Amino acid sequence: MTNIPVYINGLGNVSPQKTNDSSPPGHRATTFLEEPLSFHASQLRCIDPGYKEFIPAEMIRRMGRIIKMGVAASKLCLRDAGAGDAATGGRAVTPDAIITGTGLGCIEDTEKFLASMIKNNEEFLTPTSFIQSTHNTVAGQIALLLKCHGYNFTYVHRGISFESALTDAMMQVQTGECSNVLVGGSDELTANSFAIMSRLGYWKRKPVETLNLLDDHQRGTIAGEGASFFFLENEMNVYSYARLAGVTTFLKPASPAEIIERLHAFLSSFGLTAGDVGLVILGLNGDPRTDLVYHNLVETDFQNTSLAYFKHLCGEYHTASAFATWLAAMVLKTQSVPEIVRVNFNEPSAPLEHVLIYNHFQDNNHAFILLSRL
16 A cells, blocks of 8 residues: 555544534534533433434435434535535535445344334335345445445444444555545444343443443443444545544454554554553443453553543444544544543643544454544
């Protein structure tokens, strides 16, 4: 690959927080997450935007929830990247490629189709739920609405689904295949999926105050969902947030030492050390078993580094790192870290140059994402 830089030039985020900002492009507030929402719950659901603003009315009722979330987030992202901005003459923002990641896909429609099979004894089935139950439906529907006929791909790689999509998107830009890519991660939560994963010990058995998630020491965490999209380009412009430096993933590390080795190798590939990272965003989720992985890394490499976390705001799901990427991009753009995400924080004496995201899902799928200041 060449050394073509990759810039994040637009954001769209539908989440359990007030993140679906519909401000005109280039006019986002300099502060964010000032009024975080707290719940006494064991699961977090997204705040649905006004979908009629993004989707033709006749199509809304036939769309599953994750599809509506994904379409809204993608259109918010393109709007944020300057699509239709009269001040710049209506910049044409048409993706050369659409790449998404999802852990479980359209499970609401999958459940509807399976329930219909049982109820109708596998006869007289309507095709809508089946058609919309496939994992690539979100990317496909976005392409249809945008009339985008380019590269379209969906990654279903469990806890690194978003990172896989992000890696592909970077490769498309850096190899010159595309000048821009619309990339995102999305997952939805249903009552059935919550119940099944509860039996597997994923979620806390008793509700907690979500903003005080790390103070609760029950086994498990809180369930979440969300859809976050990013417009990546090979050139910086007035809409740019940050530079996407790199992504790496690995599976089931044998020991804490292996994680440290992979961190050092990842940072050194950019000529950096742990001391060059101004902020580390960790995937802490309140489960003492899995949070120990993060604590071990902090003790060895980031004792004096400012730390942040995010899953008390969006919950745990396979593509939660997409929310963290939105957070990192906003931090670098505004050069401010909201109080609500701070874990161990020292106000920097110089501008934040590099933000590292470290997330893992059930200590199986691990990933580092590095964003840098423009």
